[in-house]
Each structure stands twice: as structure tokens, then as C-alpha cells.
Amino acid sequence: MNFSRLCAVAVTSAAAAFSTQASAVAIDVSFNIAALGGVFTTDTGDITTATTVTTGSPLVATAPGGANNIGVVAGQSVTVNPDPVGLTLGSVFSKSFTTALGTFVETLTVTQRTPGPTSLGIIAVGTIAQTVGVGFDPTPVYWSAAYTQNAGPSSQINGSFNNSTTPPPGLPEPSSLALMGLAAAGLGAMARRRRS
Secondary structure, three states: OOHHHHHHHHHHHHHHHHHHHHOOOEOOOEEEEEEOOOOOEEOOOOOOOOOEEEOOOOEEEEOHHHOOOOOOOOOEEEEEEOOOEEOOOOOEEEEEEEEOOEEEEEEEEEEEEEEOOOEEEEEEEEEEEEEEOOOOEOEEEEEEEEEEOOOOOOOOOEEEEEEEOOOOOOOOOHHHHHHHHHHHHHHHHHHHHHHO
16 A cells, blocks of 8 residues: 555544544533532642642632533532542542532543642643433543642642643644654655655
């Protein structure tokens, strides 16, 4: 099979895979989350060196402008499970919440960790799926958290969170990553062909 035909087959296969995914009812959600009433604790007492953090209470989500299709409303309680949440690269955690349309579970893996002198930011990427109820397909989801401990180790920790099926700026969507992989494979094949 010649190179141009091979590329055409690869692009057609990728398009077919993505068109199947696009025809599903994807989950569309975005909300900000605040910890109300709880006290954050870490395994080390210092957010900059911690490998886990415990929220101490359920988190409360507020949906900006009702920007979702799964029934998340302002004041919706969101429980982070399991508690504590991992803060190191590769840590896996999940969280769940229930709306009028069912129960949704997110399984997330920490992919980015940004420590500061008295702070820590993380980004976790994973999948949100409907586990109770019907109507929605598993969808990529992104969780970002920012923790501050301004008075240093063993002092109060503050946290803020964002949860969305839209990737944070600078983080490509999974489908974009797949297309970039196909492009890299095509460039590699072209380079091999030119050498031979």
C-alpha cells in the first residue's frame, strides 16, 4: 500500500472513531466549588509538600449560569470520594454528586502539579460517567484545584476548585491529542519514506 493511501486510511479510521463519539449524548458541565464548614488537613501539615489533602466536609458547587445539561444547580452538594485526595502526579481519586437526572462519578488522575512558596495547584484529568439514571455517555472531565497556606506549615489551608468538561487553558482535549498523535505518526512515516 502506498504512503498516500495509508494516510487516507488512517484519517478515515480516525474520523469514523470520532464521529461515533460525537453522536453520543455527552455530559456538559462546568461549575465552581467551595469548601464550606470543613477544615483542610494534609498528611504533612504543609500544602507544598503534601501528598494528600482531606476536605473535612462536603463541597458545595455553584453552576455559572446553569452551564450544564445534567441538572447541576447552585448550592448543589458535591462529595469528594475517597477522602483524602491525592496531590502527587499520577494520583487517582474520584468524586460523585447526584442531581435530579441521576448520579455522576468522576474518576480523575493528577496530571499537573504546580507548587509555590505557600501554595499548590493541581490539574486532574479523567472521565465523568452517569452511574444512576440513563441518558448520558462517559465524557472527558477536568478538575483544577488551588490551595494556599499563607501562614506556613500547620496553619489554615484555603482551597478553590473548578470542575468542567471543557479543558483548562493550555490543556488540549483528548481528541486533539489523538489527532496530534496521528499527525506525528504521518510525519515519521514521511521521514522514513524519504530516507529509503
